[in-house]
Amino acid sequence: MSDSSSAPHIALLPSSGMGHLTPFLRLAASLVSNCNCHVTLITIQPTVSLSESQLISNFCSSFPQITPKQFQLLPFDPSTAHSQDPFFLHMESIRRSAHLLSPVLSSPASPPLNTLIIDITLTSAFLPVTSNLNISSYILFTSSAKMLSLCVYFTKILESSTESNEYFEIPGTSPLPISSVPPVLFDLSSLFTCHFIENGSKLVESNGILINTLESLESETLAALNDGKVVDGLPPVISIGPLVPCEFEKSSVSSPLRWLDNEQRGSVVYVSFGSRTAMGRAQIRELAVGLVESECRFLWVVKDKKVDREEEEGLEIILGNELMQKVKEKGLVLKEWVDQEGILSHSSVGGFVSHCGWNSVTEAALYGVPILAWPQHGDQRINAGVVEENELGLWVKSWGWGDGQVLVKGEEIGKKIKELMNDGRLKLKAAHVKDIAKKAIEVDGTSKNGFSKFINSCNKL
Numbered sequence: 001m002s003d004s005s006s007a008p009h010i011a012l013l014p015s016s017g018m019g020h021l022t023p024f025l026r027l028a029a030s031l032v033s034n035c036n037c038h039v040t041l042i043t044i045q046p047t048v049s050l051s052e053s054q055l056i057s058n059f060c061s062s063f064p065q066i067t068p069k070q071f072q073l074l075p076f077d078p079s080t081a082h083s084q085d086p087f088f089l090h091m092e093s094i095r096r097s098a099h100l101l102s103p104v105l106s107s108p109a110s111p112p113l114n115t116l117i118i119d120i121t122l123t124s125a126f127l128p129v130t131s132n133l134n135i136s137s138y139i140l141f142t143s144s145a146k147m148l149s150l151c152v153y154f155t156k157i158l159e160s161s162t163e164s165n166e167y168f169e170i171p172g173t174s175p176l177p178i179s180s181v182p183p184v185l186f187d188l189s190s191l192f193t194c195h196f197i198e199n200g201s202k203l204v205e206s207n208g209i210l211i212n213t214l215e216s217l218e219s220e221t222l223a224a225l226n227d228g229k230v231v232d233g234l235p236p237v238i239s240i241g242p243l244v245p246c247e248f249e250k251s252s253v254s255s256p257l258r259w260l261d262n263e264q265r266g267s268v269v270y271v272s273f274g275s276r277t278a279m280g281r282a283q284i285r286e287l288a289v290g291l292v293e294s295e296c297r298f299l300w301v302v303k304d305k306k307v308d309r310e311e312e313e314g315l316e317i318i319l320g321n322e323l324m325q326k327v328k329e330k331g332l333v334l335k336e337w338v339d340q341e342g343i344l345s346h347s348s349v350g351g352f353v354s355h356c357g358w359n360s361v362t363e364a365a366l367y368g369v370p371i372l373a374w375p376q377h378g379d380q381r382i383n384a385g386v387v388e389e390n391e392l393g394l395w396v397k398s399w400g401w402g403d404g405q406v407l408v409k410g411e412e413i414g415k416k417i418k419e420l421m422n423d424g425r426l427k428l429k430a431a432h433v434k435d436i437a438k439k440a441i442e443v444d445g446t447s448k449n450g451f452s453k454f455i456n457s458c459n460k461l
């Protein structure tokens with residue numbers, strides 16, 4: 001794209017959790033490999049999960065030309081932050097250490113550093129660092145454009161007295177059902193909500209927002225954000241997705257691909273709720289019943305704990321021997337990290353039961369795998385709405401959030417999986433989404449052009 005003598009030097013600051021680290025490292029890989037940029041990666045040790053530290057280590061060995069810089073955090077007492085979530089507590093700890101980043105980045109570099117890309121969750125704490133260093137600041141938004149519109153408009157919603165009880169009206173975008181708004185946002189004292197409000201209102205101070213989505217999936221929302229309809233003065237929102245999975249993500253992870261090699265084309269449903277969602281045990285048992293009753297072959301990744309280091313018991317303890325035997329006869333069940341890209345791109349996989357973490361949605365789009373959306377928390381119902389609108393999948397809204405209030409029975413799960421796997425129209429629609437996703441990242445595609453626009457603007461600053 002550009003020769004290395006004119007390419008900018010860009011530093012990246014990811015946040016806590018695989019859902020944030022993964023798109024950052026894919027972006028870093030692309031900046032180095034496709035755009036010839038000089039890249040500094042700020043790494044925070046220790047990480048919350050084992051998967052994060054393994055991924056950073058694989059990344060650094062695959063890209064020796066990238067400069068890793070360790071960022072030491074201040075000691076922090078979690079009891080002062082009113083949250084039980086280890087990932088949010090870690091984000092808080094990173095945010096509180098923001099003033100320590102300037103010395104890390106101010107050492108002379110050749111070429112000199114000119115841009116810092118900050119994760120959305122760290123925005124308000126780290127923007128002052130970029131103005132002190134006199135470098136430009138870009139934000140990487142790791143979720144959907146629809147979620148971004150909520151993030152930038154949320155304070156206006158709080159100030160307004162005219163909101164309906166059913167929808168949030170965000171100018172220029174389709175009405176957002178209140179039932180899809182992350183429940184945590186109704187608790188104004190929660191750590192997540194405090195960060196959300198601060199980050200959303202500071203976005204106007206950045207030079208631009210990079211987003212892991214693609215124009216044709218969210219054109220209306222992206223236009224509303226870029227035309228100043230949502231808020232005035234927002235910097236350019238540049239779509240660069242789907243960020244493509246890379247080779248370095250594959251090493252030292254389990255891969256059930258050989259098992260998939262022996263299954264029929266499009267016959268297997270892949271079931272996973274991402275890197276940090278532990279389903280309740282009663283719901284795990286119902287899901288097992290549903291998978292057995294679906295009469296489909298399945299590849300099921302089970303998580304019993306939010307943080308991988310804490311996983312202890314085998315699945316037998318949760319399901320009991322009898323159900324476990326039935327599960328093993330009909331499919332493959334794993335309780336470990338898997339190569340999701342390898343699975344979604346495998347020809348035997350014909351459907352994906354997903355929590356709709358945004359990375360998973362973009363990966364399903366890239367490989368054209370229809371989704372049965374089962375959002376559990378956070379931005380996932382908003383993302384499921386994008387899936388449904390684009391006919392990339394089905395979504396049973398009555399299944400609720402994964403907060404234990406609704407126990408979805410196995411029989412219903414089995415029926416819906418059967419429907420997903422036998423819906424020919426949905427397969428065609430998903431194949432169409434795959435086409436548009438591939439086009440977006442090809443030469444002259446909207447996301448490829450997004451990358452050029454970003455690099456050019458870094459060079460001008």
Ligand code: UDP
Binds near residue numbers: 017275336340341361
């Ligand atoms: N992932 C994976 N193997 C696993 C679980 C997750 O490769 O066993 C990857 C998945 O492909 C995605 C990321 O981890 O890139 C999870 O991000 P997502 O936004 O889908 O969900 P989150 O984990 O943040 O809820």
Ligand code: UDP
Binds near residue numbers: 017087120195199
């Ligand atoms: N988010 C946001 N503003 C913030 C913090 C988070 O818009 O200030 C978005 C972010 O894009 C993230 C989503 O909210 O993807 C859900 O955040 P969470 O950390 O719960 O989920 P994760 O991405 O780790 O699965």
